[in-house]
Amino acid sequence: MAWNTAWCSVLALWLLWGAVCSNAASGDGNAFPFDIEGSAVVGRQDPSETSDSRVTMGRLPPAAERCDAGFFRTSSGECSPCDCNGNSHECLDGSGFCLHCQRNTTGEHCERCLAGYIGDSIRGAPRFCQPCPCPLPHLANFAESCFRKNGAVRCMCKENYAGPNCERCAPGYYGNPLLIGSTCKKCDCSGNSDPNLIFEDCDEITGQCRNCLRNTTGFKCERCAPGYYGDARIAKNCAVCNCGGGPCDSVTGECLEEGFELPTGCDKCVWDLTDDLRLAALSIEESKSGLLSVSSGAAAHRHVTDMNSTIHLLKTRLSERENQYTLRKIQINNSENTLRSLLSDVEELDEKGSRASRKGTLVEKESTDTIDQATQLVEQAHSMRDKIQEINSKMLYYGENQELGPEEIAEKLVLAQKMLDEIRSRQPFLTHRELVDEEADEVQELLSQAENWQRLHNDTRSLLPVVLEQLDDYNAKLSDLQESINQALDHVRDAEDMNRAITSKQRDHEKQHERVKEQMEAVGTSLSLSADSLITPRLTLEELDEIIKVRTYLDCSGLP
Incomplete structure (x- = not known):
């Protein structure tokens, strides 16, 4: 009975040894086939499973009749080049629709960017599409789409985000989109x-x-x-x-x-x-998924390269904004100088107009006085003429009706001579009249000059609101430019902080990579030790086999 039990135990050990050997043989020479991520064992697939499947329309021509790469067969049977804007080299026969669009493009001819990406629309169809900077291109892109307008990127934010660059949460949501890993929650x-x-x-x-x-x-x-x-x-x-x-x-x-x-x-x-624990758990899960999705070198290097390109782009835009700011400042200074010159001209014209007005008033007063004097002289002349006519009529009367003696005639002649001398003494009123006319002409000329100066003054005054409005416009643009420069500086600082954080993460990934290599080496050493430890059970099984053969021989011989 004991021998039967021993025989059953030996048989079980024999079967176990066979199973171990078969597993070792099927493991490509490895006693313990570990599935390590990224290894050749896991990555090996059937070529039939990885082959690209082509979408065809109708009947495709035989392989010998197919067009070369980058061409498609038209309905007339001719080979025409694919129109994929340089983003693909494959297109469907018959329709010419492009397949496998690259550089984040899509469309029948790879003519537009994928949702959430933006390209250089100035050059027509995009040659390369990059993630929308809403607010950050790769790590925090919360835009459904984006486009360029007047040289600036406009973001079409998702439902729970708001702002020109989706940099804040919409009403009814909270979070900090500018913080990497943070999202807007309801x-x-x-x-x-x-x-x-x-x-x-x-x-x-x-x-x-x-x-x-x-x-x-x-x-x-x-x-x-x-x-x-x-x-x-x-x-x-x-x-x-x-x-x-x-x-x-x-x-x-x-x-x-x-x-x-x-x-x-x-x-x-x-x-x-x-x-806090819930947020921490979400952050840990996001960080874990991010670490699992990022490789040890290529992805981190790509992130660093993209970040450096973003920093360079932001610095270029900042330099352009600074140049625009300097140009606007020079224009504003020129406008201020022009405005000051105009104001000084206005003040000078105003002063000239005031002086001309005062002078015109004085001349007008003098002219009025001269006219009054001339009027009085004219009245006196009329009175004197009347008296002369009266004397003349009296002389005629006396000459006809009365006979005068020589003495009376001499007396009358003396009186007439006196009156004639008085008339001659008053004759210069004609010169005053000429002076009055000349002064009136000068007054009229001064008044016309004053009116011209007044028109110039009014025209200059009418330009003053326009100049002030332009100055306010320049000030508003200057404020917007200053705000844009501050935002660009903030973006540059954020990008530099992100660059430092990514560099630190890259160093951590490299350290983790080294630790994984060390662990793999330790696993290899353990496998070697395990293979060595299997030698002893093999020898033990061979000894048991010999013992069984000897015992069987003894049983068959009838020996004890």
Whole structure:
């Protein structure tokens, strides 16, 4: 009986040895076939499974009649070049539609970028499409699409993002899109926010709810306020404690003993800790997926290269903005100088106009006085003429009706001579008349000059609002340019910080790669030791085989 038991044990060991040997033979010479990621064993596939399948339309011509690469056969049977804008070398026979568009392009002729990518539309069809910088190209791209307008990139943000570059969360969401790994999440105020608002009101960064209603409080308005009890989340029935102003349990409403102090902040601490743990878990999962998707060298190097190109592009744009800023500043200085010159001209014209006006007033007054004097002289002349006519008529009268003696005639002649001398003495009023006319002409000329100066003054004054408006426009553009420069500087600083972080991660990945290599070497050593340890069971089995043969021979011979 003992021999039968021993024989069964030996048979079981023999079968086990055969299974081990067969597994070793089927493992390509490896006793323990480990499936290491990236190894040739795992990566080996059947060529029939990895071969590219072509989409065909209708009947394809035989292989001997197919066109060369980069050409397709038309319906007339001729070979025409593929029109894929340099983004593919394969197209369908018959239609000419492009296949396997490269450089992140799509379309029947690879003529547009994929969703979330942007190309250089100035040169027609894009030759290369890169992720939308909304706000960051690779690590934080939250745009459904983007396009260029007036030299700037305009982002079409996803539902929960907002801003020209999707750099902030939309109303009703919270988070920090500029922080790598952060996303915008919907505000959760347990339905206890203001119902008149379209979105729940919470802090756009932390997510803490503002203005909790229905007698609630907490980070998410998740519990009843002090002095109230009930269910703030589901039933939303927070009611006043019926304890005469004393404390009560926030859930059941049971009155608590006087002097019992409710825990202040403990529930909030628990909820804050829960939220922090949840955010930490999400961050760990995102970091884990990111580390698993990034290879030890190529992907990190590509990220660093893209980041360096982004930094170079931002620096170039910053230099262009600085040049524009300098040009605008020079233009504004020139405008200010022109405005000051115009103002000085206006003041000078105003002063000249004032002087001309004063001079014209003085000349007008003098002219009025001269005209008055001339009028008086004319009246005196008319009076003198009347007297002369009267004397003449008297002389005629006396000459006809009365006979005068020589003495009376001599007396009358003396009187006439005196009157004639007086008339001659008053004759210069004609010179005054000429002077008055000349001064009137000069006054008219001065008035016309004053009117011209007044028109120039009015024209210059009318230009002043236009110049001020242009100056305000330049100031607004200067402010926008300064803001754009500040944003570009912020982007450059963020890009440099990201570059440093990626460099640090690359070093960590290299260290992890070295540790993995060391672990693989340790595994190889362990495999060698395991192979050595299998030699002893093999020898033991051979000895057992010899013992069994000897025992069988003894049993057959009848020997003890």
